[in-house]
Amino acid sequence: MFTNPGYGEYSGYGPPGQPPVNPDIQRWFETVDRDRSGQINWQELKSALINGQGENFSDQACKLMIGMFDTDKNGSIGVNEFQLLYNYINQWLAVFKNYDRDGSGSIEEQELGQAFHQMGFRFSPEFVKFLITKSDYKNHRQMSLDQFIVACVQIQRYTEAFRARDRELKGVITLAFEDFLNIAINCSI
Template sequence: MMINMFDKTKSGRIDVVGFSALWRFLQQWKSLFQQYDRDRSGSISSVELQQALSQMGYNLSPQFTQLLVSRYCARSATPAMQLDCFIKVCTQLQVLTEAFREKDTAVQGNIRLSFEDFVTMTASRML
């Protein structure tokens, strides 16, 4: 999925420029994660995740952020997200955001899709 973010030719490969762009994204996400991992535990809570995603420009509800944590984190008494899961979430949000923006030509923050268009849009980017 990360390679697909920078594979402009849809060949399943990226060139040096694409790899450099991917590396920059990874470094930015790692830096952001470390900024919100204030106790240096190697993980962030759903509140810290929401703050990090907000800094990235995502205005997501606490319920959605909690869903992300429960979906991507190991079940425990105090669920928290580790860096690898954070990068996976950021990658998926980036891919879905790009797909959404392609359809939101009026830049209104809303699009109208049929179910098949939605499945095609997400499957072509997520697989």
């Protein structure tokens, strides 16, 4: 897992309009960039990220996060994008730790339901159980950090797509089949 490098003053140089790269993040980036290309792909990211259960993040989580921060859409991220990703993961880690009250490295059904409730979602217990079942391939009872990030990002994307179409704020929309496919494909990439 990424660790907090003890944020002090930023030093170093970055492109105009972007904050300079934290030297600790720069060193971490260089360690992760195994092929020394100056870019990190999802496989390199996966080798560097460990969830609370001692396992590497899933392929899905790494592809999703690279895709979110890959501004030039070349399938990899540079050091500035990596710094944004680093901060993003640490924000989600703080949220995750807040709900992983027993410190198990995973969130169980009740903890996940509380997390979504405090995020403003009113999901039924059945839907929360469904999310855990879909994310936990081992025993269908818990969600790791990487699975939590994937679920939250996907829910956020679908929520934004739904809200854009719910102009009357009724909580109900009507979609043509192609519009539905457009939402599904755009939100899952």
